[in-house]
Amino acid sequence: MNSYDNVMGVIMGGGQGTRLYPLTKERAKPAVPIAGKYxxxxxxxxxCINSGIFKIAVLTQFNSVSLHRHISQTYNFDMxxxxxxxxxxxxxxLLANDWYQGTADAVRKQLVEIRTARMPFVLILAGDHLYRMxxxxxxxFHWDKQADVxxxxxxxxxxxxxxxxxxKRNENMGITSFAEKPKDKEVLEAMISQPDSDKPYFGSMGIYLFxxxxLMDLLENSSYEDFGKHVIPxxxxxxxxxxYEYNGFWADIGTIRAFFETNLAIASKNPPFSLIDEGWPIYTHPRFLPGSQVEDTYMEDTMLGEGCWIQKADIRNAVIGLRSQIRSGTKIRRSILMGADYYGFFRRGNEPDEELILGIGKDCVIEGAIIDKNSSIGNNSTILPFPPGTNIDNDLYIVRDGIVVIPKGTRLPANTRIAPG
Incomplete structure (x- = not known):
């Protein structure tokens, strides 16, 4: 029977997320914070929930404790x-004793659970895309076309x-061929589906309905490891x-650069993706935090999470996460502060100058950076972006594609300078 109750969502969340390192140093990729509070x-x-799909499985493997905690504390339906x-x-x-070897292999290793759920249709989803669908x-569409996939x-x-x-899609919307990141001109010409359009190709969004x-036949009778590269072809x-053609906003935020630019775009004027949508909310863990207190501060194109305290700062084009503390004289430009999981010793800026406590110290300049959770940036510190393409590994910071990332829980001493040259 064609009913949403017969569709199960399976979300891929098991990979190491190496392209998002060091944000994935201590957490699974789907657990990475985004947009200040999510x-x-x-x-x-x-x-899934907004689409009427209420049976959802999340496949996890790497650094999964915080992801498990978030899901178990957030998504609970009543009895x-x-x-x-x-x-x-x-x-x-008894059938397998190794790790997931790819997206398809992860689903293959959970076929027993999928059978147990007795769902006629399985919707495979990625855990690192931003879109509202x-x-x-x-x-x-799947039912109307009597599709198999x-x-x-x-x-x-x-x-x-x-x-x-x-x-490559034909006039009946059927898929006739697949090419993975083709560079050859002849292959690219052969994959054109809409010759008269300024967007003549169709790219896979990594969303599959089986x-x-x-699904059982394709996985049980093969050793395919990946859906995009192996199963779909x-x-x-x-x-x-x-x-199925989707024309709304969609972004793969699996790299540091994509994650950085997408977050700042959300905080900008006329964002391509708005979190404010009363008919299609984005859910997250409910927190009992006070409203943010902002004193004598200039803010522009900034997204501000709950429970923050900001004093005499200048903040432009930024995302400020939960429980962030920003002290007087600090300037922030094009940066993401993920905030903190706790307040620590919160003394509203009255701590001694030499003491490092949670948040951003006095008279700092931060530009083109991602400050991960629970970090301390000492007074008079400067963080500036590097040229695009620059990659550096340091004990206190990481640079990826020119973006400076301060890993979770880092303590930067006062007067630290991280900048080109």
């Missing part, structure tokens, strides 16, 4: 609701095409695969 995992789970959000961690069984439209696709330009997995018997050869 975590990446909140995006696909919220999309009269049939929905659930479960965590399926990598585990040793009604999956019910894609599900109806449906892939969510987005029109992309010629410039973007070599960086994505491309799917009939359960098709194999499905095109054997089954009816269709491409």
């Amino acid at each position: 975590r990446l995992i909140d995006i696909p789970i919220s999309n 009269f609701h049939t929905g659930w959000v479960q965590i399926w961690a990598a585990e040793q069984t 009604d999956y019910s439209d894609m599900i109806h 449906t892939v969510a696709v987005q029109p992309v330009s010629r410039e973007e095409a070599p960086r994505l997995g491309l799917l 009939n359960i018997d098709v 194999a499905a095109i050869e054997k089954y009816n695969v269709f491409g």
